[in-house]
Amino acid sequence: MQNHREIKKVAVIGGGLIGMSWASLFLARGVDVIVVDPRDEVKDELNDFVAKAWPLLSDLGLTTSTVIRQAQVTEHIANLTDIDFVQENGPDRIDVKQQLIEQLEQVIASDVVIASSTSSLKASDIQSQAQHPERILVGHPMNPPHMVPMVELVPGKKTTEQTLQIAEAFYQQMERVTIRVKKEVVGHLANRLTSALYREAVYIAAEGIADVEDIDKAITYGPGMRWAFIGPHLTYHLGGGAGGYQHYLDHLGPTQEARWKDHGTASLTDEVKATLVAGIEKELETQDRETLSQRRDQALVEIFKLKQRFGF
Known part of the structure; x- marks a missing residue:
């Protein structure tokens, strides 16, 4: 895994409330975003969400442009290319998380960090069947992520310190307040x-x-x-x-x-x-x-x- 992968493009897996909130923040901070969600209506919902969030993010000094930026939307993980970081927001079920990891690892580079927004699941369980478990961790926000700055970083048993450092640096670039949780427990901190x-x-x-x-x-x-x-x-x-x-x-x-x-x-x-x-x-x-x-x-x-x- 590279020490200083420059993060220019982020994949947001799941276009629900949390995913749209993350996407709004990432876009505001000047990062390209591609949202993966199978629903037909997600693009319109996302554009509406970002448009409403942009003035608030601007008022907080978080926008890098006065022009509202838009995310790319795709139905399939297989369409992800040139991804530098993954923010996963799928349903909070371990089988779903593991399936998403399996699909992601077929298309993204082996050194790309995958952070899960899971509210309760443990990183060790999410990474247990992964090809590259060392790059997986929990990156859990409080709702809504674009407005509440805290992000909890929780490593799994196989997560490397390097992965933590990359995720921490990225979230701080997004102007988030990062907290390292020292032990895995259900629900984090x-x-x-x-x-x-x-x-x-x-x-x-x-x-x-x-x-x-x-x-x-x-x-x-x-x-x-x-x-x-x-x-x-x-x-x-x-x-x-x-x-x-x-x-x-x-x-x-x-x-x-x-x-x-x-x-x-x-x-x-x-x-x-x-x-x-x-x-x-x-x-x-x-x-x-x-x-x-x-x-x-x-x-x-x-x-x-x-x-x-x-x-x-």
Whole structure:
């Protein structure tokens, strides 16, 4: 594998929400993109998505051109040529991932890095049947990838350090914040953290402790406001006053442990799912999903600018 393969053309496998988001970012950063998806409507969907994303990316200073660039679209992996990097976004099923790898390895060069956007699967499992497993890793974003800068890099058992370095350099070229996850676990890092919170959020709704709307308010007007700038460890470090994190752990650690013991787990029964969906429908009484998505993305731009302004 080359040490410094210049990445000029990226293959985005899968033209769903994540794939279109990745493609928008890559195009904005001046990279040529070819999207592989069998659906007839994907080209129109992608062009529409990129057109809406471009002003936001421009506002973030991520575009290299004022002209909206377009990706090439193909139905078949066999049509990929001169690819320098692969961002794979297929369904989160190990058999599908392995089939995609098999098809990719028939047409791309042996030194091209393949990064999977999988939210839960392990790189070791994805690479287990590959001809060149050393060039495969997890490159997992948070949705939407073109707006949220974090990318988790998770190597498999056979992933080389060189592969990690190439992927890390590429994502940083895309102005992403890279995180190396040291051990393979289901869900990697960020999704495990959000899943822990979501489990309790579902339990609280299922037990009737609070409504869905108030649970969301509790996060967005409470800890979520701090989390945009500092993480949980730094939050509690500041919560420890002059004594810092050590003081917090010594004096308030027992209260944390008491809450851990009392946390619950709800099953996603039809009844619980109905409660959750009804709560969301109530939250969306004054706006539709598309409007909410647009407002979220515009707010993400402003939050990112604010983080830059204050050095977070």
